[in-house]
Amino acid sequence: MSSSAPAKVPAPEQPGAGPTYGALDRFFRISERGSTLSREVRGGLATFFAMAYIIVLNPIILGSAKDMYGHQLDNGQLVTATALTAALTTLLMGVIGNVPIALAAGLGVNSVVALQLAPRMSWPDAMGMVVLAGFVVMLLVATGLRERVMNAVPYGLRKAISIGIGLFIMLIGLVDAGFVSRIPDAAHTTVPLQLGGDGHLDGWPVLVFVLGVLLTLALIVRKVSGAILISIVAMTVVAVVIEAVAKVPSWGLTTPKWPGNPFASPDFGLVGQVSLFGGFGKVGVLTGVLFVFTVLLSCFFDAMGTIMGVSDEAKLTDAQGQMPGINKVLFVDGLAVAAGGASSSSATTAFVESTAGVGEGARTGLANVVTGGLFAVALFLTPVATMVPSQAATPALLAVGFLILAGSVREIDWADHTIAIPAFVTMVMMPFTYSITNGIGMGFVTFVVLRLAAGRGREVPTAMYAVAAVFAFYYLMPALGLT
Numbered sequence: 001m002s003s004s005a006p007a008k009v010p011a012p013e014q015p016g017a018g019p020t021y022g023a024l025d026r027f028f029r030i031s032e033r034g035s036t037l038s039r040e041v042r043g044g045l046a047t048f049f050a051m052a053y054i055i056v057l058n059p060i061i062l063g064s065a066k067d068m069y070g071h072q073l074d075n076g077q078l079v080t081a082t083a084l085t086a087a088l089t090t091l092l093m094g095v096i097g098n099v100p101i102a103l104a105a106g107l108g109v110n111s112v113v114a115l116q117l118a119p120r121m122s123w124p125d126a127m128g129m130v131v132l133a134g135f136v137v138m139l140l141v142a143t144g145l146r147e148r149v150m151n152a153v154p155y156g157l158r159k160a161i162s163i164g165i166g167l168f169i170m171l172i173g174l175v176d177a178g179f180v181s182r183i184p185d186a187a188h189t190t191v192p193l194q195l196g197g198d199g200h201l202d203g204w205p206v207l208v209f210v211l212g213v214l215l216t217l218a219l220i221v222r223k224v225s226g227a228i229l230i231s232i233v234a235m236t237v238v239a240v241v242i243e244a245v246a247k248v249p250s251w252g253l254t255t256p257k258w259p260g261n262p263f264a265s266p267d268f269g270l271v272g273q274v275s276l277f278g279g280f281g282k283v284g285v286l287t288g289v290l291f292v293f294t295v296l297l298s299c300f301f302d303a304m305g306t307i308m309g310v311s312d313e314a315k316l317t318d319a320q321g322q323m324p325g326i327n328k329v330l331f332v333d334g335l336a337v338a339a340g341g342a343s344s345s346s347a348t349t350a351f352v353e354s355t356a357g358v359g360e361g362a363r364t365g366l367a368n369v370v371t372g373g374l375f376a377v378a379l380f381l382t383p384v385a386t387m388v389p390s391q392a393a394t395p396a397l398l399a400v401g402f403l404i405l406a407g408s409v410r411e412i413d414w415a416d417h418t419i420a421i422p423a424f425v426t427m428v429m430m431p432f433t434y435s436i437t438n439g440i441g442m443g444f445v446t447f448v449v450l451r452l453a454a455g456r457g458r459e460v461p462t463a464m465y466a467v468a469a470v471f472a473f474y475y476l477m478p479a480l481g482l483t
Contacts (some may be wrong), residue, residue: 043362044370065114088377095367125279134338152461160423164430166404173397212395259383422447443472
């Protein structure tokens with residue numbers, strides 16, 4: 001976020017300002033990064049509430065699919081696996097990477113696992129391919145290739161990735177809250193989205209969302225510390241009261257109702273149910289490799305975009321837009337992919353909702369310790385952790401999306417069309433295709449083509465040529481009959 005943005009949360013103190021916290025401060029470098037203990041705690045809370053929906057949503061996506069034998073994964077076991085993996089990997093990212101980037105089951109990847117892999121093999125086979133993709137990611141980190149790819153991205157495209165993520169999370173917030181919805185194919189219209197559920201705003205849940213957005217933005221304008229978290233808690237209370245009085249027919253995934261029994265016993269039955277190479281025997285070596293490649297591509301670039309965007313917003317990058325110690329972050333991310341497969345919760349990756357915590361002032365891995373700790377508590381208090389409705393949490397995504405745009409859009413060189421056009425493609429394709437990976441891929445390919453067309457091919461790093469070629473092949477795979 002640029003210091004000249006018109007509206008933002010209070011600027012962090014200068015390094016060394018404010019109170020210190022002894023060993024905790026030194027380990028996480030809280031004062032050095034201009035943060036405070038309270039901001040890190042608030043940031044961790046905000047991130048957890050912004051992404052707690054994954055505890056409910058991931059089991060729904062994976063649990064609704066069947067493998068080639070007709071087997072379905074148990075919902076209770078999926079809840080445990082999802083919360084457990086999110087807790088462990090988020091804690092690892094905080095302690096090893098020291099960045100406020102939380103991790104959980106990736107929504108794009110779990111759909112690939114549920115709809116493409118599982119129907120053609122067993123669930124352990126499908127999760128084994130996810131583990132293999134994680135191993136490949138870690139190998140790429142160990143060889144330095146992943147860092148070279150990230151460092152080869154031009155500054156303007158880095159900013160475009162941040163902006164695209166801002167637009168993307170704004171759309172996620174609008175959709176999850178029910179403020180906009182998909183028009184069903186039966187309507188025979190080329191318009192894909194509509195206001196509300198039937199063309200206009202209606203119902204208590206949407207009102208909670210609208211009030212949450214207005215409250216969040218008003219608190220930000222007033223420069224109130226904890227604006228995002230205050231809004232989430234306040235609107236959750238409002239939603240609980242509304243549900244108790246009006247008995248709303250549907251809030252979506254989460255009903256804001258205090259559970260009769262707030263405790264739940266975790267079921268670890270899915271952990272370790274993995275067959276590393278069994279899937280190759282079901283679909284053949286070539287198809288199996290392509291399946292691993294598909295998972296790898298989504299994990300690699302979804303995480304890359306999120307890590308770049310969040311670290312940039314948290315001011316963890318240097319003058320060249322590179323983050324010191326990035327290899328630790330990338331290694332933990334690769335480990336998280338493998339851990340997600342090993343727990344049968346699908347690939348775990350960096351979550352763009354981490355921007356909610358950054359918006360609260362989080363700058364270190366201590367925020368991740370808070371978020372990861374809450375996921376660990378959710379193992380036993382899942383009914384409580386999942387009572388925050390999306391309508392109360394998603395206003396944070398709109399507010400953070402605005403702050404990202406306000407701080408990044410002016411830093412792109414719009415006069416250089418070989419950067420401006422790829423940047424434009426990157427930022428609009430993320431929300432329009434509902435995929436960070438697609439936005440990055442199309443932006444990279446456009447950048448290489450335009451630089452070549454302008455006779456500036458020598459200015460393109462070799463890694464960018466390689467990545468653009470990989471994306472081009474990926475997009476041509478259906479036409480080549482390789483999917």
